[in-house]
Amino acid sequence: GGVGTLATCLRGYSADAAIIIEPTEMMIAPAQAGALNFRIHVPGHAAHGALRTEGVSAIEKFMPLYQAIMAYEAQRTATIKDDRFAAYAIPYPICVGTIHGGNWASTVAESLTFEGRFGIAGGEDSAEAKQKFVDMVMAAADKDDFLRVNRPKVTWWGGQFDSAGIDPTHPIVTTTSTAYEQISGSPAIQQGMPYGADMRLLIHHAHTPTIMFGPGDVRKAHQPDEYVPLADLETVTRTLTLTILRFLGIKQ
CATH class of the missing domain: 3.30.70.360 (Alpha-Beta Plaits)
Incomplete structure (x- = not known):
């Protein structure tokens, strides 16, 4: 798994931060097992x-x-x-x-x-x-x-x-958390994810601080009738948009 992301890392691409869309139930995941x-x-x-x-x-x-x-x-x-x-x-x-x-x-x-x-x-x-x-x-x-x-x-x-994680006070964590709270009206929850994901590749090989954040529940993944709730998809899309704007310092 992750060969496309690994190829990107090996070509020398990196960034100030990254967000991987995984079914985290809209929790902010600064770590993965x-x-x-x-x-x-x-x-x-x-x-x-x-x-x-x-x-x-x-x-x-x-x-x-x-x-x-x-x-x-x-x-x-x-x-x-x-x-x-x-x-x-x-x-x-x-x-x-x-x-x-x-x-x-x-x-x-x-x-x-x-x-x-x-x-x-x-x-x-x-x-x-x-x-x-x-x-x-x-x-x-x-x-x-x-x-x-x-x-x-x-x-x-x-x-x-491999497992991977970043400092929970990193700006990509705090910026995403604040954006989610503004968009959803609910407190942001930080929680590590118990599964492997491409996050490890960006952290270990591209030296890019990375979190996971996305709609849906991993319990519904990799099976028939896999789905994510449309309301969650909308919330995540709006949260990501606001996060990108704020992380890049773009004034609204």
Whole structure:
């Protein structure tokens, strides 16, 4: 994700500030969490289903790894605190999204592969987070006689989104907040977003202070009947117009 924005950054473009239109429910987002796609291959040993005790089911070996991953998510939630993400029960989720295992109903599953996303905290180094994740998986494998010898394999693929954020007192934050309050008549809310977005690219590669602000709810995104309320779209459009004028010092 974000290859167009990355290409813009690599061509040397930057700005005094940027606003990325994301479904933030019209909240001002000076920070975003990161998200790293992972893939874990779990080995087993095939056997005829009628003699299943002579095999080792990769499906059964998956379960303690999954439990360890969910326990790790709970541990991170309890120990990593950041007021920007305090509104979320689980600010840095670990989600297993796909599981593919076995190749025949009557055969003990010889292998299983599962994929997911690993949520990264604000300011957390992605390389260090990856290593800790791998260490956690291997520690879980060490508790199993089979997996201690036949190791699971962790690979990183697809979306590798670093976390990012700016000072909440930066002029692009305060200007957008003031404009929103004037347009909507409601208090502006600052809140970090728990998903990866192009914001990280502009901050890390183009050195451009960036926020996210937009209509709609991410819960309605990436699914059938995706939508944003027209009233929110109008409010955001007017807010952006006023923000641009004020940020550039244009007098009305």
